[in-house]
Amino acid sequence: MISLKAQRLKTFFKAEQTTALLAAVFLIALLAGQVLGNTDPTTLLARAAIFALAALSLSFILGQGGMVSLGHAAPMGLGAYVTLTLALFGIKDFFLVTALAFMAGAAFSALTGLIALRTRGVYFIMITLAFAQMAYYAMSSLSIFGGTDGMALPVRSTVLGWPLFRSDGATALIALLLLGLAYGGIMRVTRSRFGMVLRASHLNESRAVALGFEPLTYRLLAYSFAGGLSAISGVLLANLTDYISPSFLDWHRSGELIVMVVLGGVARPFGAILGAFALIYIESLVGGFTQYWNLVLGLVLRAIVLLRGRLESRLRAMP
Numbered sequence: 587m588i589s590l591k592a593q594r595l596k597t598f599f600k601a602e603q604t605t606a607l608l609a610a611v612f613l614i615a616l617l618a619g620q621v622l623g624n625t626d627p628t629t630l631l632a633r634a635a636i637f638a639l640a641a642l643s644l645s646f647i648l649g650q651g652g653m654v655s656l657g658h659a660a661p662m663g664l665g666a667y668v669t670l671t672l673a674l675f676g677i678k679d680f681f682l683v684t685a686l687a688f689m690a691g692a693a694f695s696a697l698t699g700l701i702a703l704r705t706r707g708v709y710f711i712m713i714t715l716a717f718a719q720m721a722y723y724a725m726s727s728l729s730i731f732g733g734t735d736g737m738a739l740p741v742r743s744t745v746l747g748w749p750l751f752r753s754d755g756a757t758a759l760i761a762l763l764l765l766g767l768a769y770g771g772i773m774r775v776t777r778s779r780f781g782m783v784l785r786a787s788h789l790n791e792s793r794a795v796a797l798g799f800e801p802l803t804y805r806l807l808a809y810s811f812a813g814g815l816s817a818i819s820g821v822l823l824a825n826l827t828d829y830i831s832p833s834f835l836d837w838h839r840s841g842e843l844i845v846m847v848v849l850g851g852v853a854r855p856f857g858a859i860l861g862a863f864a865l866i867y868i869e870s871l872v873g874g875f876t877q878y879w880n881l882v883l884g885l886v887l888r889a890i891v892l893l894r895g896r897l898e899s900r901l902r903a904m905p
Contacts, residue, residue, distance in 0.1 A: 632758035636822045638862035641846035643815035645858035652788040657718025661691030661813035663835030665820025680743040691817025692810040699809040722835040736831025751825040
């Protein structure tokens with residue numbers, strides 16, 4: 587009984603520390619945006635939170651299931667196009683748009699995952715890239731959506747009839763709220779039986795099969811769920827930018843999401859959030875001085891790769 591209470595207290599304080607750390611990150615991000623001066627801090631914060639949601643969904647399948655997807659921007663772009671399509675028909679209720687976008691992203695991931703998840707390693711990466719590029723060229727060929735030029739969003743979504751998305755500040759708050767809910771949900775899933783089986787299938791698939799589990803089913807469910815979350819970030823991005831184009835689905839965007847996850851550390855959901863904020867703010871800060879901000883990002887990535895192993899070994903050696 588005592589050990590159970592101690593475990594609950596430990597879990598509670600860990601959750602409190604994580605919540606406080608999240609609040610600190612958001613506050614620092616808002617202040618950093620204010621210091622930059624050349625960019626609206628609330629817009630920058632909203633953009634960072636939106637990409638953090640997409641990076642968080644990618645971190646879930648990459649860290650727990652070992653699925654390195656180079657096409658994770660495809661469901662994100664589909665979510666944006668669902669928002670555009672519904673807006674053209676006068677449907678702008680955020681809850682309805684989000685639900686349909688989630689289903690569209692999950693359905694796309696499920697259909698493509700049935701093929702991609704039967705492969706491993708570089709073959710999986712290339713198949714996800716191929717499916718994403720197919721979606722990219724499909725949207726580029728649709729003249730009804732402006733083709734390669736894209737199209738402006740006719741009207742932003744509303745929340746229970748309130749035009750909250752007219753303000754970038756309100757958009758940032760909604761994005762942060764959804765990010766917090768997604769983070770809490772993913773943490774619960776990773777600690778659940780589903781998450782343990784998914785992780786075990788990644789670490790030792792043959793042993794998981796021997797125990798009576800079907801790894802493909804668990805991977806497919808996780809892959810579909812992550813695609814749905816990525817589509818929700820696309821809904822938010824469409825409302826923030828007021829413009830949707832096929833570039834939302836491009837493989838360069840998927841590469842950016844992978845960089846965000848690597849920046850924060852693979853298999854660390856909170857690290858994906860930190861990585862997303864870091865990349866967005868590095869781009870804004872350094873991009874204001876030079877167009878070669880990717881060089882700075884590359885140096886930061888190199889330093890993280892070289893120093894992370896040493897830092898973690900020292901932390902383990904500490905009493």
